[in-house]
Amino acid sequence: MSDDPSFPAAAAGPIVQLDLREPHRHLVRVTLHITPRSLQPELRLPAWTPGSYLIRDYVRNLEALEVRQGDVPVATVRPAEACWRLELTSLAPLVVGYRLQATELSVRTCHLSADHGFLALAGVVLQVNGERWHPHRLELQLPEGWQAFVPLPSAGGNTWIAADFDRLIDSPIEAGPHPCHRFSVAGAPHRWVTWGADLPADDPAWLADVERVALACCRLMGEPVPASPNYLFVLHLLAEAYGGLEHDHASVLQFGRRALAAPGGRRKLLQLVAHEYLHQWNVRRLRPAELTPIDYDRATIVPGLWFAEGVTSYLDLLLPLAAGVGTEAELLEDLGADLSRYLLTPGRRVQGLRQSAEEAWVKLYRQDASSADSQISYYLKGAVVALVLDLHLRRHGSCLAVVLRALWRSHGAWGRGYRNDDLIAAFAGQAADLAELLPHWLESTDDPDLAGYLADVGLVLVPKPATEPFLGWLLEDAADRAMQLKRVHRNGPAERAQLQPGDELLALDGVRLRRPDDLSLAIGTSTAPLERQLLYCRDGRVRSTGLLPDPPAVASWQLLIDPLLVSEQSGLNRQRWLSLQP
Structure with a gap:
């Protein structure tokens, strides 16, 4: 990205130097050159990265911070866990140095090894108060044979310029001896880099x-x-x-x-x-108002995450088909799997969609054994509501794409953040009854009329019953682990038997249980199950309880073309829906 004329070739703001030349130590050495603008500047490390709504406390990976002004060490005061305040006597340039442990491999953390380096810069670069909206210069030192892939304008060599701190933080760094494949989309240059293989070489299409x-x-x-x-x-x-x-x-x-x-x-x-x-x-430029600008230090409640992520999750199923690289059968299989997952999540009866978005910081990214019983993902239910909105709008001669484009023109293209009321108004502008229906779908724990809307495009959800009685638990799936309970369903047979996650199953009616197959044979397939005697171990003590299974439940749902609804009109509706046309 070296030919972007919208950015200067040099920057007068902070200079960020990252040294990755000891990858076997998994340590990134950071040097920050600053000319202070006040005698009490503060340095802060972000607590989270945009797009991943969890306080990650990146500061836990930072070590050995020191500040020097010329040859003189500068004392620091730490008013918060990720903040350092300096007490200066002059505005002479500062050099800040520290190290970062880079051992966590995810898209939102840092990982440095002999094979590659990946840096999510929210966890790397200190923000200097007064410098957020000034240019930042990024310089990398790399192991021999490596190159860096950075979505910033190049200033030559291993140097890049970010227009401001936000642009820097929004620029992930991948480095290593990886091949880079270039292609274009509507004339815009694109690059593809893979660590772990060379996908474009292995798959020429x-x-x-x-x-x-x-x-x-x-x-x-x-x-x-x-x-x-x-x-x-x-x-x-x-x-x-x-x-x-x-x-x-x-x-x-x-x-x-x-x-x-x-x-x-x-x-x-x-x-x-x-x-x-x-x-x-949708989310980067068409952005919720609560993220305009972003507060890197604390959680920000964003009620519109259902739109940012749910609508995107719905459309990502349709886009490959609309692009001509998928089939209708594949789309119905994938959409059916999502609808099945939604209908089999009991937490949808506890947590509404707006509440799910507002509680993202404390629930979605902190899953535990009871999460499925108490919450629903705003990605998943958001996608279901997006489907319903799309099909509802089609009854009124419009579609979801029309609303998305209108919001882009009114907000995204101008950098205006939207709020939940703006979303409701945009949908109601295409179908007036959505002024009442959409708030209900956002606040309520009731299911939308999925069957009715799917019928508009000739589809039906068909339940597939389980072959065994319902026991109300989920086993740990590790093959080398004892038969241990991973989850106990709320209000299910296992909960009524006073079982809890972590219990180890030993025997059923005196028959030893060693693997799931033993349990299936012991339970059988009776639709009128009787109470059984279960032997289990908890905290090193063997216990016994009575277990009364429920009749077989729905194991999954399948999305099919309904032969009773096949008509020229339903086929036309489905074709236009799948091609993202109004």
């Missing part, structure tokens, strides 16, 4: 399909070109992984090699690409 998906995102937004003039894709292809994090000019993705090789794996990765790429509009 990959970049062409990514380009098709990217163009489908542009068409969805009604724009001839991407929002970013230069874009970087970084993929970590690992043994087991799934996730992504969006940036203004980049996406960082993690995906599993086994998952990629499995049936449908390539399609799932393309959906992840679509999700993060669409975020360059």
Whole structure:
């Protein structure tokens, strides 16, 4: 990204130097050169990174901070856990040095090893008060044979310029001896970098399909070109992984090699690409007002996360199909899986969609054994509500894409943050009854009329019953671990039997239990189950309890074309819906 004329070739603000030349030590050496603007400047390390709504306390990885003014050490006062205040006698330049432990491999943390380096700069760079809106110069020192991939304008060599602190923090760094593949989307330069393999070399059609998906995102937004003039894709292809994090000019993705090789794996990765790429509009530039500007020091409640993530999660299923790299059958399979997961999550009866968004900081990213019974993901229910909104709008001659484009023109293109009331007004502008329906769907724990809306496009959800009685528990899935309870369903048979997560199952009616197959044989398939005697171990003590299973429950739901609803009109409705046309 060296030819962006909108940024200067040099910067007068802070200089950030990152030394990655000892990757085997997993330590990043950071040197910050500052010319102070006051005699009591403060240095702060962000507590979280945008797009991942959890206080991560990056400061826990920082060590050995020291400040010098010339040859003189500067004393620091620490008013908060991630803040240092300096007491200066002059405004002479400062040099701040520290080290960072980089051992956590995710899209929102830092990882440095002999193979590569990945830096989420929110966890690396100290913010200097008074410097947030000034240019920052980034300089990297790399191991021999490595190169760095940074979504910032280059100043030559291993040096880049960020327009301000926010732009710097929003620029993930991937470094290593990786090949880089260049392609374009509507004339805009794009780069693809993979750590863990060389995906474009292994799959020659990959970049062409990514380009098709990217163009489908542009068409969805009604724009001839991407929002970013230069874009970087970084993929970590690992043994087991799934996730992504969006940036203004980049996406960082993690995906599993086994998952990629499995049936449908390539399609799932393309959906992840679509999700993060669409975020360059929805959430990065079309941004909730609560994140304009971003407060890096504390949690900010964002009621509109259901729109930012839920709408994007719904559209990422449709975009590959609209791009011509998927089939209707695959879309119905994937959408059906999401609807099934939603209907099988009891927490949707406890937590509403708006509440889910507002509690993101304390619940979604802090899952425990009871989470499924007490909460619903705003990604998942947000996608379900987005589906319902899309199909409802189609009854009124409009669609979700029309609302998304209108919000982009009224807010995103101008950098205006939106609030929940703005979203409701935008939807109600296309269908007046949504002024009442949408707030109800956001606040209520009732399910929307899924069956009615799916019927509009000739679809039906069909339940698939389980083959065994319902026991109300989930076992740990580790093959080398004893039969231990991972989850106990609320109001289920296991809870009534006073079992709890962590209990080890020993025997049922005197029959020894060593693996799940033993349990299936002992329980049988009777639809009128009788009480059984369960022997289990808790805290090193063997105990006994009576377990009365419930009849078999719904194991999953399948989304199918309903033969009773097949008609020319339903087929036309479905075709226009799947192609993202009004």
